[in-house]
Amino acid sequence: EIVLTQSPGTLSLSPGERATLSCRASQSVSSSYIAWYQQKPGQAPRLLIYDASSRATGVPDRFSVSGSGTDFTLTISRLEPEDFAVYYCQQYNYLPPLTFGGGTKVEIK
């Protein structure tokens, strides 16, 4: 099973600041097979990015990803109020099982 470790657990930032979220895999994952999701309280997760760098419909370009092998990063260039949420990475390179990271909460400082 591929274990995804996300860090930090919580990121406290102000609107307008840059957010850098890390996702580390227990073994190498093809960069094409990493997805990122955003979840707000009481809502289902929302797909943000798939195939490593493709943004889902309606996702602004302030969201970007980088990385390869075992280390992947989601960057939010300038935080907007609606970006404060929990973010999860997911690998879909290996099955079973599909696995998610434990999440990073981006909160308002």
Add this chain to the structure above:
Amino acid sequence: QVQLQESGPGLVKPSQTLSLTCTVSGGSISTGGYYWSWIRQLPGKGLEWIGYIYYSGSTYYNPSLQSRVTISVDTSNNQFSLKLTSLTAADTAVYYCARAVDYGSGYFDYWGQGTLVTVSS
């Protein structure tokens, strides 16, 4: 626009079987290229993939739950279902149905709103 909606009991007793159904609208389950999935989120925790099914009936399950899980599909009603047996309090969670794109092993592009299932006597 594809929409998914979970339905089923919100409260189930320990040792019983949970049955949930996901109704898909805005698209056909029989369209190839997608897996129809169940994912759960324990209270205050992260996401756990339970398993998924292709419209043809092929299934893939999380090994940690495989002995207790069955996912089935009803293409005539555009629905798919989850059965989880031998429930304990540890199965208390929000259960989501979702569509996984058939690329690699799948990422989830559409989700239901989720349904809270509590296991308690």
